[in-house]
Each structure stands twice: as structure tokens, then as C-alpha cells.
Amino acid sequence: MPLDISFVREQRPEGQIHYFSTLGSTMTAAAGLAASGAPHGTVVIADEQTAGVGRFGRQWHSEAGAGIYCSVIMRLKLPSNGLPVVTLLLGLATAEAIQRITNLSCDLRWPNDVLVNERKVAGILAQLNEDSIVAGIGINVNQTSLPENLRTPATSLRLAAGGRSFARESLLVALLDSLDEFTAMLAEQGPESILRTFTAASSYVTHRRIVFEGNQGPNRGVTLGLDDNGFLKVRDESGLVQTIYTGGVRPDVS
Amino acid sequence: MTIEEIKELIRVVQETGIAELELQRGENRVRIRTNFGIGHEVVLHHPEAYNAAAGGVAPAAPVSTQPAPAPEDEKDVLVKSPIVGTYYDAPSPGAATFVKVGDQVEPGKVLCIIESMKLMNEIEAEIAGVLVAKLVENGRPVEYGEALFTIRPN
Numbered sequence: 001m002p003l004d005i006s007f008v009r010e011q012r013p014e015g016q017i018h019y020f021s022t023l024g025s026t027m028t029a030a031a032g033l034a035a036s037g038a039p040h041g042t043v044v045i046a047d048e049q050t051a052g053v054g055r056f057g058r059q060w061h062s063e064a065g066a067g068i069y070c071s072v073i074m075r076l077k078l079p080s081n082g083l084p085v086v087t088l089l090l091g092l093a094t095a096e097a098i099q100r101i102t103n104l105s106c107d108l109r110w111p112n113d114v115l116v117n118e119r120k121v122a123g124i125l126a127q128l129n130e131d132s133i134v135a136g137i138g139i140n141v142n143q144t145s146l147p148e149n150l151r152t153p154a155t156s157l158r159l160a161a162g163g164r165s166f167a168r169e170s171l172l173v174a175l176l177d178s179l180d181e182f183t184a185m186l187a188e189q190g191p192e193s194i195l196r197t198f199t200a201a202s203s204y205v206t207h208r209r210i211v212f213e214g215n216q217g218p219n220r221g222v223t224l225g226l227d228d229n230g231f232l233k234v235r236d237e238s239g240l241v242q243t244i245y246t247g248g249v250r251p252d253v254s
Numbered sequence: 255m256t257i258e259e260i261k262e263l264i265r266v267v268q269e270t271g272i273a274e275l276e277l278q279r280g281e282n283r284v285r286i287r288t289n290f291g292i293g294h295e296v297v298l299h300h301p302e303a304y305n306a307a308a309g310g311v312a313p314a315a316p317v318s319t320q321p322a323p324a325p326e327d328e329k330d331v332l333v334k335s336p337i338v339g340t341y342y343d344a345p346s347p348g349a350a351t352f353v354k355v356g357d358q359v360e361p362g363k364v365l366c367i368i369e370s371m372k373l374m375n376e377i378e379a380e381i382a383g384v385l386v387a388k389l390v391e392n393g394r395p396v397e398y399g400e401a402l403f404t405i406r407p408n
Contacts, residue, residue, distance in 0.1 A: 055372060057346040080336040081398055087371040109373040128337075128375040229338065230371060245395050246340035246369045 001065055002047050004169050011173040016042040022064070024051040025210055027127060027136045030071035034132045039188045040075040043176065051136065054123055060138050061147055066156070068139040072179060075132050076186070083128060085230045087111045088198045090124045090135050093182045095201060097174035098122065098139070102157050102166060108202035110223075110232045110249055115140075118251070119155035137175065139170050152248075195226050209252035210234065212244050220252050282313040331381060335396045339370030343392045351392075353403075357385045365403055368396060381406040 001127060005019040016038065023029055023046035032045040032140065048064035063071050076086065091112025098106050098114065098121065107115045114122035139154035142165045147154075158165050174185040185193050199205045210225045221234040224241065232244040335341075343351045343366050352364050359365070359379040368375045387404040390396055 027362050055374075059347075081338065083337065084339075084370040087373050126373045128373055133373070231338075240341065245338060246371065 003065075003172075007023060007169045008045075008172055012176055014041075017208075018042070018044045020044070020046045022046060022048045022050060025049055025053055026069055026071040027053060027125070027134060029075055030134045030136075031127060031129060034073045034129050034134055038073050040073065040132075041176075042073040043070055044072075045070040045172065045245065047148075052129075053125075053136075054138075055125055059157075060123060062138065063143055063202075066143045067141050068137065068168055068175070070138075070172065070175075071124065071134050071136045072176075073132050073134055074183070076183070078186075081229065082191055083133065084111075084134055085186070085194050086135075086240065087124070087126055088230050089182045089186055089194050090126060090179070092194065092198055092201060093178040094122050094124060094137055094139065094175060097171060097178040098157065098180070100178070101171045102161055104160055106201075108198065108204070110202060110204045110226075110244075111230070113152065113248070116155060116157070116160040116178075118153070118221065119160070120150075120152045121155055121157055139171065139175075141166055141171060149229070152250075160189050191228075191230070195228075195230055199226060205232070206250065210249040211252050212249045213247045214242070220254075223249075283326050302355060329407055330386065331383070331403060331405045331407060332401040333365060333377065333379070335368055335377070335398060335400045336401055337368050337370050337373075337375055338398050339368040339373075339375065339393065341390045341394050341396045341402065342367040342369060343388070353385050353388075355385055355388055358408075359383060359385055359405065364371060366390075377402065379406060 003019065005017065009017055011221070018029070018033070020029070023044075026044045026049065028044050033042055033044065041116070044067050047071045049060070052060035052062035052069060053117060053131050054060045055172075060069075069191070074086070078086070088111060088253055091108045091114060094112075094116045095106040095108055098104060104116050107118070112124045113120050114124075117236035122137065123138045124138075127134045127136070140154060142158045143156035144158065182194070190216055204210065204223060206223055210223060211218055211220050213219070219236050220244070221236040224235055225235040227233055227243060232249065233241060234242050234244060277282045307367050345352070345367070352366055353359060360382050361378070361380055364376045365379055365385075366377050368377060383405040385403060386406045391405060396402065
């Protein structure tokens with residue numbers, strides 16, 4: 001079923017929402033809108049993406065009518081070095097919205113994969129443009145199956161909730177509300193509030209055995225917490241403390 | 255911790271290319287952060303470092319092992335990273351690089367991506383000119399303000 005966009009617009013009357021039944025990528029469309037001056041909070045949402053992208057142009061599986069595929073334009077007054085914390089904010093806001101609507105318990109895998117039972121239910125990517133951030137958020141909502149050969153095992157909220165389906169409209173409204181709340185938190189209480197909240201919400205930030213991508217290939221270590229920028233500190237196998245700026249981390253199951 | 259040991263640690267940092275190293279032995283703690291192309295910042299935490307009579311290690315000023323890359327020509331312009339992150343010279347692994355040395359670039363031309371925690375930052379040329387140097391290796395961490403490219407304006 002196509003998204004009932006009028007419901008979303010009623011709930012969020014102040015926001016600019018651009019809805020498409022099918023679109024190549026919401027990221028590309030939103031970047032275009034941002035370049036032409038679209039305001040903070042502008043949303044691009046599609047029922048289906050034919051060229052949904054993840055990190056490094058990896059494909060994001062975007063089955064028609066089953067998920068939320070959206071990009072949000074954010075204009076924040078932050079110094080450029082304060083921007084990466086927005087990545088954590090996006091993860092927190094997405095997890096919060098999912099928990100509010102589904103009661104499923106979410107974990108956050110640094111920097112912002114949203115997991116339910118160790119499987120990925122949402123992926124987030126952000127693009128920094130000249131004077132805005134375009135945040136791409138993909139949530140697997142009502143898929144009854146997902147490809148098996150993904151880098152991280154995936155699930156949908158429906159599969160995780162034992163077959164119960166969820167109204168994408170309600171989840172989208174909750175997501176946009178939750179983004180507003182965490183953005184206000186960052187503005188009013190500063191980046192430490194986001195770091196603290198993320199640390200409490202994620203099982204990956206401290207005392208977690210992980211595999212990460214070092215400069216010389218995969219490396220193993222134990223997480224030691226976030227630094228002031230939100231980067232992940234890890235003590236590697238040789239006892240050195242390293243700071244991870246980029247890339248995914250994986251649980252060390254060895 | 256002796257000066258020799260600290261030098262050895264700096265060598266390890268250089269050879270492995272890691273961004274930051276912190277080591278604690280008893281009450282001695284040393285932290286080495288790399289600013290690729292700019293040099294190394296060594297911060298020593300030593301309870302006796304400020305007591306010369308103890309014969310300990312002198313308070314360490316930042317140790318610079320490499321000079322900052324100076325523009326070869328006075329008119330050359332350095333493009334610097336606005337953010338701490340990882341440098342990528344292509345939009346995806348295996349794809350053609352955004353730019354090559356010798357390319358003519360125009361304002362707005364994407365030169366590279368700096369990724370910081372999945373926040374992708376496309377770095378664009380601000381002036382027209384010839385790209386005369388790429389200063390960072392693909393996949394390397396970069397510091398705030400670190401020089402990435404040299405452009406000779408035309």
C-alpha cells in the first residue's frame with residue numbers, strides 16, 4: 001500500500017514533505033533541494049527507491065511499500081568539527097522512534113546502526129553539504145523477508161515483532177518528532193548530552209569486544225568509550241589505545 | 255620511560271599509520287597523535303617530568319618529525335580538511351579517483367571525501383587551477399586543518 005502522506009502532513013503541518021511513489025534515491029533529491037535553499041526539516045520520502053544507496057554507494061534494499069526511505073535536510077549552527085556528533089544523534093532519534101512505536105528494544109552499533117536482536121533494522125548515512133546536512137534514514141518496517149547475503153544480518157520490525165505489521169505513517173511521524181527532540185537537545189544542552197545518551201543506549205560503546213578496520217586491515221579490541229567528538233576509543237590486542245574515526249565496527253565473536 | 259623508548263614508539267606510529275597511541279607504564283603515560291604530513295604531537299604525562307632534579311624526562315615540547323608541506327610556489331593554495339576523518343579519493347572502492355595530479359579543476363569540483371562517523375563530507379575546489387599535488391594517501395585518517403591538495407591558481 002502506498003504511504004498515506006496526508007496523515008503525515010496532518011501530524012506535521014509545519015514541515016515541508018516531498019513524497020514520491022518511486023524515486024532513484026531520496027539522497028540525491030534532497031541534496032538538490034538543499035542546494036536550492038530548502039529549509040531545515042525538509043523531508044524527502046519515497047515508497048520505493050530504485051537506486052537506494054548506503055555507504056560508498058553500496059545498495060540499500062528498498063522494497064516498495066515495505067520500509068521507510070527518507071532523507072531529511074538539517075541546517076544546524078555547529079562548528080564543522082562538531083558535526084560528526086549529528087551522526088550519533090540520528091541513530092538515537094531513529095532508535096527512539098522505533099521503540100516508541102513498536103516497543104521493540106533497540107541497540108545502537110557505533111556510529112549509528114540500529115539493531116534489534118543484533119540484526120540491523122535501520123541504516124543511516126549523512127552527507128555534509130556547504131551549509132546543510134542531508135541525513136538519509138532507511139528503516140526495514142514490514143518486509144517479510146530480506147536478502148540473506150548482506151554485510152550485516154538484517155531484519156524488519158515486523159519479523160522482529162513476530163509478524164505484527166506497523167503503520168509506516170505513524171513511524172515516520174515518530175521519527176520526525178524524535179529528530180526534532182534530539183536536535184533541540186543538542187542545541188540546548190550541547191554535544192555532551194548526545195554523547196552521554198548514546199553511551200547509555202548502546203552496548204557497543206564500552207567493554208565490548210569488536211573487530212574494526214585498522215589501517216593495516218582488520219584489528220580486534222575492546223571499546224573504551226567515546227571521546228569528546230564522539231569517536232570510538234578502543235584498546236587493541238597489543239594494548240594500544242586507538243581512536244576510530246570511520247567505518248563500521250563488528251562484534252568479535254571469535 | 256626513556257627518550258629512546260619514546261622514539262621507538264614514534265617509529266611504531268609512523269610505520270603502522272595509526273592515528274593515536276596511548277601507553278601507560280606505572281605512573282608514566284605517553285600519548286602520540288599523528289597529523290599526517292604535519293608532524294607528530296607527543297604529550298608526556300610524567301609525575302616527575304617537571305622536577306629536573308629527579309633526572310626524569312624533560313617536559314616534552316611537541317616533537318615535530320616532519321616539516322609541514324610548504325607550497326612550492328608562493329601562489330599555490332593548500333586545500334585543507336575542515337574536519338577530522340578518513341580521506342577517500344574516490345566515490346566508492348575501485349571507482350576512478352575524483353581528481354589526478356595535473357588536472358585542471360574549477361570551483362565546485364569535488365576533490366575527495368572526508369568521512370567522519372558516516373558523515374560524508376565532499377571537499378570541493380574553491381578556486382580554478384591545476385592540481386599540482388595530492389598530499390594524503392587514500393584511506394588515511396586526516397586531522398582538522400590538515401593539507402590535502404595543492405592547487406596552482408590560473
